[in-house]
Amino acid sequence: MWGIELLRQREVSLKRQIYQTLRDQIINGRIEAGEVLPSTRELAKQLAVSRNTVCEAYEMLLAEGFILCRQGSPTRVAEGLYIDRSPGAEAYEEPSRHAQPILADFRTGQPDLRHFPRFQWYQILRKAYEEMPLSQLGYTGPEGLLHLREEIAAWLFRNKGLVINSQNIFVTAGSTHGLHLISDLLCRDGKGILMEDPCHMGMLQVFRSKGYPVYPIPVDAQGLQVEYLEEKSACAVYVTPSHQFPLGGILPANRRAALIRFAKEKGIYIVEDDYDSEFRYCGEPVAPLYSMDPQRVIYVGTFSKVLFPALRIGYVVLPRQLHARWRYLRTHTDVQNPPFEQAALAEYLRSRKLDRYIQKMRRLYGERRQVLLQSLEEKFGKEWHSWGDAAGLHIALEFPGMCFDKQFVNSSKRSGIRITPVEYHSICKGKHQDKLLLGYGHLEPEEILKGVSLMYEFIKDYFDIFHTQIK
């Protein structure tokens, strides 16, 4: 009857099944405009359902204008409802994920989650949840929870010596999110951004994905080469002065001063991404560039690396003149962060648990770094040297004379080795083909040893070298 087949076991009610079938038939044109539908009594009888069920289905069709009912007239299908649907995309399969198993995983930016004190975090989250005022389930504003902003200010003071008013701190959903908003905040009238080259490909894509122009400034072992700074119609310079990504340099004081003088002269901002300087293995964390000129430097920080990536909490420190527009943009981008993790993080900071956790992980990562360097030396002898400062969760290696291109990456992937050449993160290609990045933070010492060993075998075969030295 009218193509209606009722399935009584389904969770969808019978009236909805009737409604849907009739509706679909009308849209498809199988029931035509003006056609008379059976009376509710008649249809109920034919489908063996109560008349009420059919009445309700007809009411739904009527409310949405699919049918017309007039006192004393039969129910008819309304006009102008037929649609020739757009052709559907081909049925498709999810991209296959049964790739080669990963035997050596040197990806960068992976903190070790296995050592994260989940139970402790969970207890804090619970407490935060229990104590949360009801109002925080509603909208709490684009700045982030005040309590968290105050704790971040105190933490930045304890750990990096920054004196920051919590009013200048805005909570974000991580560095990428912060940079996304900064790009919309600053890049106007076709202006672009000056970026370190090489730099983190993900951060570069934040700007590129919106079509904002990017102007590369080369980087050496000490970081940004300030002598190459040129105006280029830019609104800001993006830098990682505490630990250049990917090459690892700490920007020296004279370059910092030159950078700030340049920005000041051109009237542009400096975006300082301090993504992992908490993990520095000799000496204290480096003082942020921010402290040298808080009116010109936008400081971007994150808790993804020190806690866990899925937390999705970071922050930016903004000069006063950008506050209003930040609030406006955040409100119309994604409104705000959820409050639970914010409250938990505030407590994690207040109770100094984060300080202790970072200390513990710094020791652990430092040991892993040693294991990595030592095993590289054992395997590769003097054929390499490392770049940059003893910090972060990855290391950049130079193998003079070798060339790590796409073919190398694909081939290594087929051998189960996940490794990134510096070239991947380069804007102007061709300058860093002899360098590899090894992320080690997430690897246990035995995983590092095994990984280096596999990598050594692979590189030896791939380049057909070391034979002479070894034999």
Place this chain on the structure above:
Amino acid sequence: MWGIELLRQREVSLKRQIYQTLRDQIINGRIEAGEVLPSTRELAKQLAVSRNTVCEAYEMLLAEGFILCRQGSPTRVAEGLYIDRSPGAEAYEEPSRHAQPILADFRTGQPDLRHFPRFQWYQILRKAYEEMPLSQLGYTGPEGLLHLREEIAAWLFRNKGLVINSQNIFVTAGSTHGLHLISDLLCRDGKGILMEDPCHMGMLQVFRSKGYPVYPIPVDAQGLQVEYLEEKSACAVYVTPSHQFPLGGILPANRRAALIRFAKEKGIYIVEDDYDSEFRYCGEPVAPLYSMDPQRVIYVGTFSKVLFPALRIGYVVLPRQLHARWRYLRTHTDVQNPPFEQAALAEYLRSRKLDRYIQKMRRLYGERRQVLLQSLEEKFGKEWHSWGDAAGLHIALEFPGMCFDKQFVNSSKRSGIRITPVEYHSICKGKHQDKLLLGYGHLEPEEILKGVSLMYEFIKDYFDIFHTQIK
């Protein structure tokens, strides 16, 4: 000595205090380039600290390039470090928030949080947390948790009869976030968007904040007036067909069909924002436009209204051809949602708790709506009529002959009444000056009665009317 004043009670270590003071003096130019610093032994003695402390401070300065040490030579300040800092912004005070107390709060889009089963949600969150695999603390992809996407698909089928492959569902951080990404996804080459007028001011600002052109299409009591649709170099039409915001119409089937034919002819998308159709007080939820052409309609949903705003979880349903670019944009916008709320929501859906909660709230909101309508009738007699369908958390009222302008709003605010004229949400001003929006979802019946009473007194005085009728 060198301006160093050590505070031994501070949480900042002595070495850091020494380092910071010297660094600041160098940047300020109070210690000049080339100047010789005291030996570590000497400075330690003068400051009464251990020599180690001073050594460590000097090492930090050395690492960052503030000073130069050469074997056999005294330690000197490096060149080129002096910066004339940018002038600081004036010290400022937070905008004062001790405004008039709110006596009648008719803001729109506020669900009632007091009835939210916090304890139940908390138990589910706890379970989700305990059962969460460690890998979900890392990056889990821009699509959202698979389990949640499957549960959303099942829920959309149960509640709105939509048959959607979970692969087409992408989790967002709420509707605003969804729309923000959609605008970047679709608005290219200067193309804009056709929008209902009036429409939600917040949603309009999502497009405006990025400079994308917006073309208004007028709305009547039934929703979008499809006869005014014009191409206008747009990439999409934004509509709220299940419950037009703010006027409340349900788009009738013939207009739906015309809208889809228009979009098809012009080769553009339809963005369907289904922000609150779960709360419909007569009959079932309206079937989304999506079901009429899944290849052309992008369906935007949210859990902010049905659960609580701070949850920050929504979703979009995208046709296959937009998946890859969505993934790319999400990855470079804010990466992903946090996993905890996602897992909890999946369980809340799976166990049908959301279905029951919506049912309960629908009854409650429906009762409040009745109370509101009744008390409006008691107070205002026949001087008004309501617009739109019996749905959602607000109602649009027309008071023929009255004019609710900015002055009215400011004046009502001073009297402690929070109320929004439809005009606030209008793109082309001047067409809806006789209409007010009353949000009632978050108000208990006695709050509604008191609010209407206050509003009546206020309007009576403000327009100096009703006197004749009353006396």
